[in-house]
Amino acid sequence: MELQDKLLSSYIAFEDNVDVNSDVHEIRSKAFQNFEKVGFPSKKLEAWKYTSLNSVLKQDYSLFPDEVEAIELADVKKYFIHEIDTYKVIFINGKYSSFLSQTTHDQYDVCLMSSALTSQKYKPVIEKYFNKIAKQDNLTSLNTAFATEGAYINIPKNTEVKKPIQIINFTTGAQTATMVQPRNLVVVGENAHVQIIERHQSLTDNAVLTNSVTEIFADTAATVDYYKIQDDKVTASLVDNTYAEQQSKSVVSVHTFSFGGNITRNNLNFFQKGEYIDSILKGITISEGKQHIDHHTLVHHITPNCESHQDYKGIYNDRSTAVFNGKVIVEKEAQKTNAYQQNNNVLLSDRATVNAKPQLEIFADDVKCSHGCTIGQLDEDALFYMQQRGIPKKEGKALLMFAFANTVLESVKIPEVKQRITKIIAEKLGVKIGFDL
Amino acid sequence: MSKYTEEQLEEELKTQEYKYGFYTDIESDTFPVGLNEDVVRAISKKKNEPQWMTDWRLEAFRIWEKMEEPEWANVHYEKPKFQDIAYYSAPKKKPKLNSLDEVDPELLDTFKRLGISLDEQKKLANVAVDIVMDSVSVATTFKKTLGEKGIIFMPISEAIQEHPELVRKYLGTVVPTTDNFYAALNSAVFSDGSFCYIPKGVKCPMELSTYFRINEGGTGQFERTLVVADKGSYVSYLEGCTAPSRDENQLHAAVVELIAMDDAEIKYSTVQNWYPGNKEGKGGVYNFVTKRGLCENNAKISWTQVETGSAVTWKYPSCVLKGNNSVGEFYSIAVTNNHQQADTGTKMIHLGKNTRSTIISKGISAGKSQNSYRGLVQINSRAENARNFSQCDSLLMGNECGAHTFPYIETKNKSAQIEHEATTSKIGEDQLFYCNQRGIDTEKAIALIVNGFSKEVLNKLPMEFAVEAQKLLEISLEGSVG
Known part of the structure; x- marks a missing residue:
């Protein structure tokens, strides 16, 4: 059965396992209907012109792996940033692993999406933020429809989180290919500060497809440092959809380090909703073999006096292909915007390919926008x-x-x-x- | 003097009327509206074309019928109704003249108001002018001089009669009929255009120039230009357009094919000033043009364009760098004002080794216009040591206009070196202040700055044309310039 059909037909069974009376369920149903309508992206879509998921979608994925396989810490320790003390929100095959995790509710919440979605205590936050900036597009809708688990991080105002938070998604799927859809929500209050490290790691040689969605809300003068380490096995593919909404004077930076994986697609979207905001998007990509790594960024300057800085470096070997599609939109109200975009690539092999599309759409006159793109040796x-x-x-x-x-x-x-x-x-x-x- | 502000400039820009908006009343021989195979056959018959040409047109028409109008461009407009257009219109009197005295005085008057004085140009500029008036050439000069060098420069309809072997060999080789919607349409119904052939080793002694005009209300204009530069030859080709003011939208879907054989060089310059519509965005020409050049070994093709007119422009002069060591260049100034929309740029396809390309694009948007640069740089896996430099600069005047950049860069070879940079800015207050301090009033200062902004491209135009181009810039942004 085609993956899309499989997903569509399994939704009813999925509904039996979740609370159909919650508000979130309505959001799910809508997202499901949307996915039913649009399906998986094809190369005909401009946004997917250079990336085809066909080879990945052919696998027969197990959608709801129920057995949580035990993992010895010693086996996976190397995937942690273990040199420092951190909070840990760890999932195995999409299910929470309390054994590996270290969460907290003291001063701030670093816990689970599943409990946030079901507990009354978190209802106001979920109502205010859940699925508010995630795009209603193909893969994000798919995630919204099926996702039940992920990290929930809520930092109240004037709070500095004492240590970094690690979010790691392990997949074990020893028997079959596995598809997981984590969903993270990060809400950072006024003048609060948080550092997050995220990683997706396959522990099997079977195929893995991860379709992850993260929503980040940064209130006034909040600071968010988000590091994505993508060094997965070549059998694992990842679609990462990250959305950040920023209020005045906030600084959100997302660093994406893409070294591993089969097909990796990063959709990174920033929306600026206040003044004097800084958005930082940076990445290093090193690829080899037949890897395909695609960075798709959007910075939407809606309000005046803001900045954005994008800097993506790539080194490509063998037959790997790389895509950089950076888009900056400056609305006409967003005067005095400074938007910089830099994309530098080095090709080490004659069979490697780079496709770059640094795009600017500018409607305001008093702005400084520049982009540079180089390919060389x-x-x-x-x-x-x-x-x-x-x-x-x-x-x-x-x-x-x-x-x-x-x-x-x-x-x-x-x-x-x-x-x-x-x-x-x-x-x-x-x-x-x-x-x- | 009173202070001249940007607001005033904007106001002037808005009220600026199209200077060349007049209409020549010449009796025309126009086909009924609509398009079908019979119309295509009739156009071909009217032109007294050989069978192969008719078949070629019909094939193109059948391909066109199956195609859909492209929608990817960043422009919004009411789609032309292709069955409401008359596909052929020619001035009834088609004089074959040797001197200007025999030309219809009304026509001459039109040219004079456009600022084109044939006799003056003949004497001073040493330019051979092949004037296209509603698709059919009515005056050709300097043909004899060119003939002595073996250069063929004539309307393409005549070339089909006189040099069918050349036309048949090269027509559609660079822009095939299947290329895109408008190219297919053009192939089916093109009425006329220019054909130019430069023999081996010949350096064309003068700038070749054609002035296009749309003259008949409600008629489409479908030009077809084919320039073939044989081995080691050189030609500089100029094309300039102005169109009279008309209320209904006029469709202009031209195809230009350039072929530069080994060691040849073609310089193709365009000044485009079709009617842009009035300040409410009503009327104006739709300019959907396919231009492409093919470079063999050591050949060079250089596109220079100054785009100030048209309500909607959709134009990507491209270079296919097939031969080793071939060079492609693209220099462009696109000015949009009021409700104009331009989506223009280039494609540089690197196939051969040591190929080089340069792209300099300057976009100036004012009023409520939208100006987009869309370009592709493609380095194929066998194109060793390919080199590209692209620069796209945009200048915005006012906050109701938009500037967009859509560069596509596709590289499959590690030895490629590609640089792309783009900037967007406005005329800085400090720049104006600096000029004011030195006694240059604001209006002159803006002119100075816009001129400086465009200089890199203006410099690439042939002398005679640079002056006209500057004049057009001034008219398009009048108040700000000079």
């Missing part, structure tokens, strides 16, 4: 210079690539995350790094 002269001074070619190349990616790395605020990313990059490039970044 490492500087041969610089490499030669290093070789002359006794640095082997491989290390020299790695140095140059680190330098290339450094503008993104240097803005990572958690040193341990930076170290981890540096380590992953060094492994990818096959070098031991003898230098600190």
Whole structure:
């Protein structure tokens, strides 16, 4: 059976397991109807021109894996940023793992979506924020229809979360291919501050498809640092839909590090609803084999005096393909907007492909908007210079690539995350790094 | 003097009427409206075309019938009703003249009001002018001079009669009939256009120029231009357009094909000033043009365009860099005002090794207009050492207009070097202040700044044309410029 048909026919069974009387159920039904109408995206859609999900959708996925398989911490410890103390919201096959997690309700809520959706206590927050900025498009609708679990983070005003929060989704599916649809909600109150690290990790060689949706709301002067580490197995595919709505003076930054996975698609959407906002979107992509990595960003400048900074670096090897589609919309009310977009790519192989579409749509006259996009190679002269001074070619190349990616790395605020990313990059490039970044 | 503000400028821009809006009353031989196979056959017969040409048109028509009008462009307009257009219109008197004295005085008067003085140009500018008046050429000059060099420059309808082997060999090779909706339509019903062939090793001694005009109300204009530069030759081709003011929308779907063989160079410059509609956005020309050039080894094609007219523009002059070491260039200024919409840019398709392309696009939007740059740079896997530089700058005047950039960059070769940059800005208060301080009034300062903004492109135009282009910029943004 086609995945789409399977999803459609399983919705009724799914409904039996959830509370059909809750408000959320109405949202679900609507989203389901929408998905029924639009289906999975095809290459005919402009937004999916360069990315085809066909190969991924062919798999026969188990949609509701019920058995929570036990995982030994020792086996998965390497996927955690374990050097520092963090809150942890951990899921295995879409189900909460209390054994691996460390949540809190003290001062702020770092807990589960499932309890937030069903408990009366959280009703006002859910009513105000749930599914409010998520687009009514194909894959987000699909997630809204089926998602029951994920991380729920609510930080009240003037609160600084003491330690970073890790959200990790493990998939084990030893028997069959698995599809999971996590749903996260992050609400950050006035002048509050939170750091979040997110990771999707497959522990099986069977195919995994993750269709994740995250909504972030940043109130006045709130600060949100969000790090996405995508270093999954080549059998795992990911569609990540992240939406952020910002009020005045808030700063939201999302760093996406894409190194692994089969097909990875990042839909990152920012909506600016106040003045003096800063939105930061950065990413490093290193791909090899037949990987396909697609970054799709949107920054919607609706109000005046705001800034956005986008910086995406990519290094592509073998037969991998990469897409960058960055869109900046400046509404006519959004005067004095400063929007920067930078996309630099290095191709290491003749069979690798880069498709870039840095797009600007500007309706206001008093703005500074620029975008730059380059595709090129490492500087041969610089490499030669290093070789002359006794640095082997491989290390020299790695140095140059680190330098290339450094503008993104240097803005990572958690040193341990930076170290981890540096380590992953060094492994990818096959070098031991003898230098600190 | 009183302070000249941007508000005043906007006001002036709004009230600026189309200067060339007049209508020549020449008896025309117009077909009834509508399009079917019979009309296509009739056009072909009217032109006394050989059978292969008729078949070619019919094939294109059948393809067109199955096609749908494209909707991806960032423009909104009322779709032309293709069955309400008369597909052929020609001035009845088709004089074959050797001197200007024999030309219809009314026509001459039209040209004079457009600022084109044939005799003056003949003497001073050394330009051969092939004037297209409602699709049929009525005056050709300098043909003899060109003939001595072996250069063929004539209306394409005549070329089909006199050089069928050349036309048949090259027509539709760069823009096939299946290419897109408007190209298919054009292939089926094109009435006339220009054909130019430069023989091996010949450097065309003068700028070739054609002036297009739409003259008959409610008629579509379908030009077909084919320029073939044989090995080692050079030609600079100029095309300029103005159209009289009419209320109903006029459709203009032209096709231009350029072929630059080994070591050849073609420079193709356009000044487009079709009627843009009035300040309420009523009327104006729909300009849906397909322009493409093919470069063989070491060949170079350079497109330069100054787009100030038309209600809706949909135009992407492209280069297919097939040969090794070939070069493609695109220089564009697009000015939109009032309710004009422009979606224009280029495609650079790199197929050969060591191919280079440069894109410089300047968009100026004022009033309630929308100005989009849409471009594609494609490096194929065998295009070693391909190089591209793109720069798209937009200047916005007022907050009711929009500037959009849709660049597509597709790379399949690691040795490619691509740079793309785009900026959007307005005329800075500090820039104006600087000029004012030095005794330059605001109006002149704006002119200075717009001129500076456009300079990179204006410089690429041939001398004779640069002046006219500057004049057009001034008219389109009058009040702000000069």
